[in-house]
Amino acid sequence: NTVFDILFRKLCVSKEFEEVERLLEQILGTGWEISTHILFGVIRSCCKTDKLEKAQNVMKKIEQYGRSPGVQFYNGILKSLVSMKKFHMAQTIYNHMVSTQVSPNLQTFNIVMNALCLAGKVEEASGLLEEMGKRECNPDIVSYTTLIGGYFKAKRVEEAMQFINQAREMGCCPNNVFYNTIIDGLCKKGKMDEGLSLLAEMDAKGCAPDEITYSILINSFCNEGKMNKAMEFLDIMGEKNLNPNIITVNTILKGFCRIGLFDNAIQFLDKMEERGCQPD
RNA sequence: UCGCCUAUAUUCG
Numbered sequence: 547n548t549v550f551d552i553l554f555r556k557l558c559v560s561k562e563f564e565e566v567e568r569l570l571e572q573i574l575g576t577g578w579e580i581s582t583h584i585l586f587g588v589i590r591s592c593c594k595t596d597k598l599e600k601a602q603n604v605m606k607k608i609e610q611y612g613r614s615p616g617v618q619f620y621n622g623i624l625k626s627l628v629s630m631k632k633f634h635m636a637q638t639i640y641n642h643m644v645s646t647q648v649s650p651n652l653q654t655f656n657i658v659m660n661a662l663c664l665a666g667k668v669e670e671a672s673g674l675l676e677e678m679g680k681r682e683c684n685p686d687i688v689s690y691t692t693l694i695g696g697y698f699k700a701k702r703v704e705e706a707m708q709f710i711n712q713a714r715e716m717g718c719c720p721n722n723v724f725y726n727t728i729i730d731g732l733c734k735k736g737k738m739d740e741g742l743s744l745l746a747e748m749d750a751k752g753c754a755p756d757e758i759t760y761s762i763l764i765n766s767f768c769n770e771g772k773m774n775k776a777m778e779f780l781d782i783m784g785e786k787n788l789n790p791n792i793i794t795v796n797t798i799l800k801g802f803c804r805i806g807l808f809d810n811a812i813q814f815l816d817k818m819e820e821r822g823c824q825p826d
Numbered sequence: 827u828c829g830c831c832u833a834u835a836u837u838c839g
Contacts, residue, residue: 625832631839653832660833690831761835791827791837800836811828826837 547581554584563600574611582619590626603682605642606792614646621653628661631674636661656688657752663696671696687718691727698731720751726758733766741766761794768801776801791820
């Protein structure tokens with residue numbers, strides 16, 4: 547499998563998809579076990595380069611040899627297509643999946659929800675949320691977080707707030723990602739005070755703020771030119787034994803540069819390098 | 827019962 551992995555990787559980056567198909571046919575013909583992540587990688591490469599027909603050929607080939615991919619396999623492919631914003635491709639793969647009697651599960655729906663939100667189709671996304679309830683696949687905290695993030699990005703704060711309440715009413719257990727998404731949404735809509743009160747709430751509810759929570763707040767202070775507040779929160783992070791990561795550092799550098807404090811930026815960069823945070 | 831796969835921050839790309 548290690549050899550196959552290297553072989554397929556190289557063939558895919560050189561876009562030798564004809565050769566990929568031939569080789570795959572040979573391997574499957576021998577009945578050898580070939581690991582899922584290799585097949586997954588091949589299909590993903592096809593999709594990435596818009597070789598939809600190739601992706602389908604490979605999929606069919608796998609099926610011919612009785613290796614029908616399960617829902618997890620599809621979820622993995624759908625997720626990477628969605629993160630590449632290849633929505634049309636994702637749609638086709640989804641249709642294929644359904645046509646081969648593989649039922650979408652909660653994760654599949656959440657991926658589709660994310661796709662709709664990223665495509666700015668929040669109405670359809672909230673429609674899906676309802677649909678899920680009807681299909682004995684109740685939305686979970688991930689579904690709600692995705693949808694809420696979508697509404698914030700669509701600048702529809704009121705509706706985002708409604709879904710936050712709905713998530714609570716439905717008894718979804720809030721977690722860090724849920725809080726982080728909301729705090730980010732509020733801060734970016736100039737509602738920092740509300741964001742800060744959620745920070746207190748999450749702490750009180752046993753969701754310890756993490757690196758991402760702080761980078762959201764620091765980013766917000768930076769964008770308001772309040773570098774003293776940003777640095778204050780960096781210190782608070784340190785007190786909680788959370789280390790600033792490359793994103794935290796980049797955020798603060800941007801904050802200094804934005805208002806022309808280049809010396810402070812360089813000073814800060816040096817300090818972080820000393821502390822072992824290499825610039826990227 | 828427990829894990830796994832899905833959602834959140836910087837780069838206007």
